[in-house]
Amino acid sequence: MFPQTLVIVLLTVSYCNGNYERKRLLRHNLSEHYNPELLPVLDSNNSNPPLQVHVKLYLMALQGLEDKSQLLRASYFWYFTWKDEIFRWDHYFEYKNISRLTVKASDVWVPELYIVNDVRDMRISTGDNKEYVIVKSNGNMTWFPAKELQTSCAVDVSKYPFDTQTCKIRMEAWYHDNTSFVLNRFGSGIETSEVHFVENGEWEILNLSAYPFQYRDYASAYSCIHYTLILKRRSSYHLITTAFPFVVLMALNLLVSVIPTECGEKLGFCMSQFLTMIVFLTLIAQNMPSSSFTISYLTFLISLQILR
Incomplete structure (x- = not known):
């Protein structure tokens, strides 16, 4: 019995070491000729369609809407997915049984996006090493950045304390126009997170909606998504x-x-x-x-x- 157990342990250790070595080699080979600052498409001619980036926003917690400062404070996380034509591999023959990797967001291309009505830090990506992207062998990338936003919201208190407020969050692409990539709504575009959402004692969420469109600035058109939150004050x-x-x-x-x-x-x-x-x-x-x-x-x- 003891020799059989020893053989099983040795085989398990050998398999784990081999799997780790294959992942290390795969990671090295993928990063060797990869530049995270370049758009991840093989042919970037103007005749080709732009890269499609699908987005969904999840509301985790609504801290509140401050009437005096007219600021909406809430915690969110995004679900981004797109196809990377460079960061991909063959998991059937060359790298067996390795169908996905988790890499730092700073090591791969991620869309550069801004929340233009955030009063603190407009960038979604912090640029540090605490964000990760899930990569599949076919090039599908999934990114889950999370952030607490303080967005400006024009408050109408004429019907206080029975008022309903409409707040907007505007996410825009600044440095890449619509010939590079386009933002698309994934599903409804925005919803509350079933696992993380925390109710607010003062405000009730009546409706959430997302509207993607393109706006023109100077000589180029850029992709944008408007998120709308309709809140009703709890009057008790x-x-x-x-x-x-x-x-x-x-x-x-x-x-x-x-x-x-x-x-x-x-x-x-x-x-x-x-x-x-x-x-x-x-x-x-x-x-x-x-x-x-x-x-x-x-x-x-x-x-x-x-x-x-």
Whole structure:
């Protein structure tokens, strides 16, 4: 029994060492004449169609939409796939049983893309050695970059706290025009990640959509994808902390007309109501964006109560 076990162990070790050596040799041969800065096509004439890059965006967590700064904070990861005509091999004869490799994103060509309305770092690829690409023997490349974005979003608070906001994320190719590669929507183009998604306590996602198109800048046309997120504010918290106190203050304000004029406490009650409305208006204004394009109807109502 012992000799048979020893033979099995030796064969397993030999196979693993041989498999590792084949992968090392394959990796060396693929990288020897490969330049990650060049488009991975064998014939890049203008008559050939551009490289097709399929994209899907997954929403992992929605941190929130800040009304004051008008920023949408969320975590995403992309699913990119394309065909690399250079980084490929024969896994049937030359490199047996090696059908896929995992390589660093810096060692192969990846599309250079930017989130143009991100207020921090617009590049999707960080350019470091922490990103990897899954490569199959037929040249199919799969890339999963992840990033937390802070994108600008014009907030319309006119219907606060029952408002619905539409935020956009714009991904563009800057250095390669549409003759080099074209972005295509994969499936719906955007959806929430079933495994990673975390609900937000303030905002509910009503709809997610993606729209690929091409825009013209100077003399060339570039590929682009617009992602649209429609968010609805969860109003339960704001009804308790904002709407309900305001209704009570409105009812108390109406009692001013009931108090007789000769009553000495009428002036003091009016001043108390006036100061309370001023403080309440200030508290609401602290959470509102300093914009004159849209003003909350609730702010108008409070202002009318102050004039009353």
